[in-house]
Amino acid sequence: MNYWYSYWQKYWKQFLVAALFVTLEAVCDLLQPTIMASIIDIGVAGRDMDYVLQMGGIMLLVTAGGALAATARNIISSTVSQQVGTELRGQVYGKIQTLPLAAVDKFDRASLVTRLTNDVTQIQSLVNGMMRISLKAPILCIGGLIMAVSLNPRLSSVLAVVVPVVGLLIFINMRIGYPMFLAVQEALDKLNQAVREMVAGIRVVRAFNRFTYEQTKFQAVNVGFQERSVKALRRMAVFGPSIALTMNLGIVAVLWLGNYGVQSGQMQVGHIIAFINYMTQILFALVVISLVFNVFIRARVSAGRISEVLAVQGMAEDVAEDGQESVFGQGRIDFEKVYFAYEGTKPVLENISLTCLPGETVGIIGPTGSGKSSLVQLIPRLYEPTAGTIKLDGRDIRLLSPRLLREKMAFVPQRALLFSGSILDNIRWGKAGATPAEIEAAARIAQAHDFIMGFPEGYETRIGQGGVNLSGGQKQRLAIARALVRKPDILILDDATSAVDSATEAHIWQALENYTAKLTCFIIAQRISSVMTADKIVVLDDGKLAGTGSHRELLANCAVYREICHSQFGKEEC
Numbered sequence: 001m002n003y004w005y006s007y008w009q010k011y012w013k014q015f016l017v018a019a020l021f022v023t024l025e026a027v028c029d030l031l032q033p034t035i036m037a038s039i040i041d042i043g044v045a046g047r048d049m050d051y052v053l054q055m056g057g058i059m060l061l062v063t064a065g066g067a068l069a070a071t072a073r074n075i076i077s078s079t080v081s082q083q084v085g086t087e088l089r090g091q092v093y094g095k096i097q098t099l100p101l102a103a104v105d106k107f108d109r110a111s112l113v114t115r116l117t118n119d120v121t122q123i124q125s126l127v128n129g130m131m132r133i134s135l136k137a138p139i140l141c142i143g144g145l146i147m148a149v150s151l152n153p154r155l156s157s158v159l160a161v162v163v164p165v166v167g168l169l170i171f172i173n174m175r176i177g178y179p180m181f182l183a184v185q186e187a188l189d190k191l192n193q194a195v196r197e198m199v200a201g202i203r204v205v206r207a208f209n210r211f212t213y214e215q216t217k218f219q220a221v222n223v224g225f226q227e228r229s230v231k232a233l234r235r236m237a238v239f240g241p242s243i244a245l246t247m248n249l250g251i252v253a254v255l256w257l258g259n260y261g262v263q264s265g266q267m268q269v270g271h272i273i274a275f276i277n278y279m280t281q282i283l284f285a286l287v288v289i290s291l292v293f294n295v296f297i298r299a300r301v302s303a304g305r306i307s308e309v310l311a312v313q314g315m316a317e318d319v320a321e322d323g324q325e326s327v328f329g330q331g332r333i334d335f336e337k338v339y340f341a342y343e344g345t346k347p348v349l350e351n352i353s354l355t356c357l358p359g360e361t362v363g364i365i366g367p368t369g370s371g372k373s374s375l376v377q378l379i380p381r382l383y384e385p386t387a388g389t390i391k392l393d394g395r396d397i398r399l400l401s402p403r404l405l406r407e408k409m410a411f412v413p414q415r416a417l418l419f420s421g422s423i424l425d426n427i428r429w430g431k432a433g434a435t436p437a438e439i440e441a442a443a444r445i446a447q448a449h450d451f452i453m454g455f456p457e458g459y460e461t462r463i464g465q466g467g468v469n470l471s472g473g474q475k476q477r478l479a480i481a482r483a484l485v486r487k488p489d490i491l492i493l494d495d496a497t498s499a500v501d502s503a504t505e506a507h508i509w510q511a512l513e514n515y516t517a518k519l520t521c522f523i524i525a526q527r528i529s530s531v532m533t534a535d536k537i538v539v540l541d542d543g544k545l546a547g548t549g550s551h552r553e554l555l556a557n558c559a560v561y562r563e564i565c566h567s568q569f570g571k572e573e574c
């Protein structure tokens with residue numbers, strides 16, 4: 001909860017100033033019924049026009065003072081709530097960037113978006129509400145009670161019944177509301193997830209003509225969200241009117257008692273009007289308190305969801321970087337008895353031990369789902385092994401700063417992801433400040449230069465979000481260029497040429513051969529031809545190491561490798 005305290009520490013002064021203005025405003029509101037009672041009972045009843053004008057002037061001044069105070073607290077509250085919202089969004093965004101991927105998988109991406117947008121907005125509304133009405137309501141409530149009791153203790157017996165009943169209603173409201181709004185937020189997560197999935201897969205949906213199916217799926221989530229919201233709001237809807245009804249019954253009781261008081265000469269009409277005014281103020285305050293509680297309940301749910309994200313230990317925070325630059329050597333990687341499982345899954349890697357020497361190229365091959373991607377994702381610490389150790393130049397990578405560790409590497413993931421911007425921006429994304437010559441050199445190795453120059457605007461060609469205006473193979477080549485421009489010590493290519501035609505792929509490997517001569521390189525591939533010339537080939541099968549060695553050695557000793565080779569080249573050729 002440190003983060004909430006830090007916001008309090010930062011904004012408590014503004015909060016107190018707002019509280020001061022709110023108190024002033026509430027006092028002005030509380031004074032008005034008493035002034036009005038005097039005008040009626042003394043000025044009007046006694047036909048004293050001077051008194052009416054004098055007290056009327058005072059009443060106007062008090063009202064103006066209240067209006068000025070309200071304006072000031074409105075300005076402060078909206079400024080502070082916007083600032084808190086902006087900072088909190090920035091804080092959550094920053095945290096998401098450092099979350100371990102296991103945590104990102106656990107939260108689900110759509111839920112993280114909802115937490116960053118909707119949940120932060122709920123907190124923003126709470127801060128705004130707290131500085132505006134939630135302070136005023138208790139002051140009006142307590143002040144109104146004091147004024148009412150001092151005005152007429154006999155009529156106040158009505159309040160002794162009404163106020164506890166209303167308090168109880170508010171308490172029940174809170175108890176019922178909290179789990180319901182939690183359910184609403186979860187339904188909203190599902191809604192976002194459904195939209196995200198459909199938009200991401202819109203081509204497939206169209207190609208398969210699955211509009212109706214997707215629409216039905218979406219409708220189910222949409223209606224689920226509606227049902228939960230309606231259920232929550234319906235239950236909440238009972239409370240406001242119940243409170244109003246209780247208070248109105250109280251007002252009727254006051255009129256009834258007041259009638260006897262006036263007739264027996266014990267009470268004045270002005271007093272009764274003022275008393276009813278105070279009761280109305282108390283009613284208003286209590287209704288506002290119940291509304292604020294609703295905002296509070298939602299914000300509490302949101303605060304919990306935001307806290308969950310902020311509480312996760314960010315990856316980049318856990319290791320001091322002092323002097324680490326010097327520990328990196330040439331890029332030797334050792335896997336020592338490494339086991340790995342995703343959260344809630346059975347182990348996807350078991351007892352993996354292998355060494356990759358500096359300058360070596362290691363090909364990784366194996367059936368689909370055998371754990372190839374999982375293996376290489378452990379190197380830049382995108383995930384952490386569940387057991388065993390991975391060492392870089394002899395040092396456990398858990399003791400190295402993830403930032404410095406990743407600076408040494410370049411990673412081309414299975415799905416080439418590009419960002420909106422120009423082709424130049426996308427390649428330069430790999431290394432800030434890369435010169436046009438460096439960018440072109442990287443693009444040439446990745447066999448991207450020619451197709452880039454084929455566009456009318458060359459390297460300045462704009463890329464749509466996610467690279468929509470490029471082919472799969474073009475995207476992959478840009479992703480490779482982005483990695484190469486980084487000039488890493490360790491290069492990881494995860495099935496990076498799967499969408500590239502065989503001839504171009506062969507050119508890429510040829511060009512890469514010189515480039516990778518000095519660096520440690522991991523190449524995951526489906527085709528044996530892509531890894532055949534590697535210094536070492538690692539064969540994975542169902543998360544286990546099925547063999548390690550050169551093409552010839554594996555053909556002789558590894559059944560899994562032989563099978564893959566036979567399926568791709570035929571028995572004779574192998």
Ligand SMILES: Nc1ncnc2c1ncn2[C@@H]1O[C@H](COP(=O)(O)OP(=O)(O)OP(=O)(O)O)[C@@H](O)[C@H]1O
Nearest residue numbers: 105342343345348367368369370371372373374375
């Ligand atoms: N984020 C994840 N959460 C849970 N399980 C996962 C996750 N990613 C992969 N897996 C599981 O881990 C296993 C290994 O997957 P991995 O992607 O490493 O295989 P792969 O050999 O790279 O497959 P492919 O050749 O098809 O890319 C699979 O059984 C897969 O279902």
